[in-house]
Amino acid sequence: MTVAPTVSSDERISKVGLARRLLIRPELGAVVGLIAVFVFFAAQSPVFRSPAGIANWLDPAATLGIMAVAIALLMIGGEFDLSAGVLTGTTGLILVTLATRYGFDVWTAMLAGLVVALLIGLANGLIVTRTRLPSFIVTLGTFLMLQGINLGVTKALTGTVQVSGLRRAAGYETARTIFAGTIEIGGTSFRVAILWWVFVTAAATWVLMRSRAGNWIFAVGGNEQAARAVGVPAARTKIALFMTTAVAAWLVGSILALRYTSVQANIGIGQEFIYIIAAVIGGCLLTGGYGSAIGAAIGAVIFGMADKGIVFLGWDADWFKFFLGAMLLLATLANRLVRRYAEEVKH
Amino acid sequence: MIIQTRDIGKSFGSVLALREVSMSVEAGKVTCVLGDNGAGKSTLIKILAGVHQHDTGSFLVDGSEVRFGSPREALDRGIATVYQDLAMIPLMSVWRNFFLGSEPRKGLAFDVATARRVAREELQAMGIDIRDVDQPVGTLSGGERQSVAIARAVHFGARVLILDEPTSALGVKQAGVVLRYIARARDRGLGVVFITHNPHHAYPVGDRFLLLNRGTSLGEYGKGDITREELTGLMAGGAELEQLSHELDRE
Ligand SMILES: Nc1ncnc2c1ncn2[C@@H]1O[C@H](COP(=O)(O)OP(=O)(O)OP(=O)(O)O)[C@@H](O)[C@H]1O
Ligand SMILES: [Mg+2]
Numbered sequence: 001m002t003v004a005p006t007v008s009s010d011e012r013i014s015k016v017g018l019a020r021r022l023l024i025r026p027e028l029g030a031v032v033g034l035i036a037v038f039v040f041f042a043a044q045s046p047v048f049r050s051p052a053g054i055a056n057w058l059d060p061a062a063t064l065g066i067m068a069v070a071i072a073l074l075m076i077g078g079e080f081d082l083s084a085g086v087l088t089g090t091t092g093l094i095l096v097t098l099a100t101r102y103g104f105d106v107w108t109a110m111l112a113g114l115v116v117a118l119l120i121g122l123a124n125g126l127i128v129t130r131t132r133l134p135s136f137i138v139t140l141g142t143f144l145m146l147q148g149i150n151l152g153v154t155k156a157l158t159g160t161v162q163v164s165g166l167r168r169a170a171g172y173e174t175a176r177t178i179f180a181g182t183i184e185i186g187g188t189s190f191r192v193a194i195l196w197w198v199f200v201t202a203a204a205t206w207v208l209m210r211s212r213a214g215n216w217i218f219a220v221g222g223n224e225q226a227a228r229a230v231g232v233p234a235a236r237t238k239i240a241l242f243m244t245t246a247v248a249a250w251l252v253g254s255i256l257a258l259r260y261t262s263v264q265a266n267i268g269i270g271q272e273f274i275y276i277i278a279a280v281i282g283g284c285l286l287t288g289g290y291g292s293a294i295g296a297a298i299g300a301v302i303f304g305m306a307d308k309g310i311v312f313l314g315w316d317a318d319w320f321k322f323f324l325g326a327m328l329l330l331a332t333l334a335n336r337l338v339r340r341y342a343e344e345v346k347h
Numbered sequence: 348m349i350i351q352t353r354d355i356g357k358s359f360g361s362v363l364a365l366r367e368v369s370m371s372v373e374a375g376k377v378t379c380v381l382g383d384n385g386a387g388k389s390t391l392i393k394i395l396a397g398v399h400q401h402d403t404g405s406f407l408v409d410g411s412e413v414r415f416g417s418p419r420e421a422l423d424r425g426i427a428t429v430y431q432d433l434a435m436i437p438l439m440s441v442w443r444n445f446f447l448g449s450e451p452r453k454g455l456a457f458d459v460a461t462a463r464r465v466a467r468e469e470l471q472a473m474g475i476d477i478r479d480v481d482q483p484v485g486t487l488s489g490g491e492r493q494s495v496a497i498a499r500a501v502h503f504g505a506r507v508l509i510l511d512e513p514t515s516a517l518g519v520k521q522a523g524v525v526l527r528y529i530a531r532a533r534d535r536g537l538g539v540v541f542i543t544h545n546p547h548h549a550y551p552v553g554d555r556f557l558l559l560n561r562g563t564s565l566g567e568y569g570k571g572d573i574t575r576e577e578l579t580g581l582m583a584g585g586a587e588l589e590q591l592s593h594e595l596d597r598e
Contacts, residue, residue, distance in 0.1 A: 210459060222437065
């Protein structure tokens, strides 16, 4: 948050200090992590810091980042969604199946996927807000159900665990250009998904910081009772967040399906925790009410860098898991300090 | 006379929480409700605030009888309540809390600049000395948080402000600060209902004093009709206090 320059100054403000003020920004830890990780890999691998290398690690960051940003909004609103990863698979499977086996063109098939995603988000939101059950359990249920459907339906239709052949569908080329194409910048080709990710992050940041909905998201995550008491539509806010997450899953599912033209029935499983981890590294509190979209996007970059950087260095990919755990632990410790500071009550 | 109750009563099952209590709230006046624990103070103001409905007697707002179904209805009639467990989000900034649920808009956007400015101005107008409206509410002291809640109620057009024990958890100095804002709200023409255990908090700001004891009224007094000593005496149950001072003297 910026300070208007017109503030009539109070001598006590100066004591708070710029450093202290920056310290309570949720993204701070992620920015520090970003610099550290970049320097670590860039110092050892020239490829890593080359334009081609950057394009290479920004790609996984983009698809992960779109999801991490949506999950961050949801977490700030005080909820989790464990079904988000599998839902990227479900929407991709719907797209490819409808376009290759039922004669849909790519656009109609994508629209069908979007409708299904919105319905699943709505169902998650309604169940959580109506029953007041923890979203962790509710979406664990949807996660397992979707996982079962993805595999069951795919096997029943194709006899295998994947659907493919999207390339032959009508409208494929245009859709691919928009969602899964590349753009040349200075002789290096970057994935279009990066633009989508930047757009999603900017939009989410605007909503959080500059819209009424953003105020409500922070409030329902911070203290739902109090928010409702002053007239915030808490249930509607949460349902909208679940549906936003579902739309993000649809976007990522479609991007990946158009890129690879085939979808594995087990895709996305396990990703749900990666999204949460990226959001937490970006400064989201597990307890809700605090966090940032930009932070989650940075969390995703850290992942992308580590994921590809370890390969560039020729290390065993197992080290990635170790790295993941260490980052998560550090981030949670940093967040705990922030929360202590922000909540300390001076009597 | 904005609010009036006539012989109002309320029971919870077999518990008679309130019996035949009459009181009134005037614009620009502070009505203090005093009484021991369990006297029925919270029950009384919850009826005024629309949380509970009365069983007997009548409740009048602007001279006509009402029965609120929800706190929202009370709020729509300009009756705002600040509870001890304040409706504030600790991790959100002062200005975000101030406008929560009633955010000013500019096109589609939340008019952040206006919100920040108005919050600062409103707090200043109430004489509330907040260092920085960007700081999280969780970093304010208890008294400061009460004050922000009072300023918010005033800003959103409350005619009657009900405060349930706003000073009970506060130190002497902080309580003084909150009392000053109560006086400020009164000067701005609001009717204030101020609930407290403490006659020393009530006496300086109060215009009328309603004394409750075990659900019944010991009377409603104007400031001219009662001295601070009499008020304190009534609060403690007169004779009991004399007995107590007698006992303490002998030691
Ligand atoms: N919802 C309820 N159900 C049953 N009994 C209740 C309920 N609310 C209050 N009471 C009873 O009514 C009586 C008056 O309670 P009330 O909360 O109004 O007291 P109070 O004067 O506010 O006390 P304190 O100073 O401790 O806040 C008490 O005996 C209490 O147990
Ligand atoms: Mg009480």
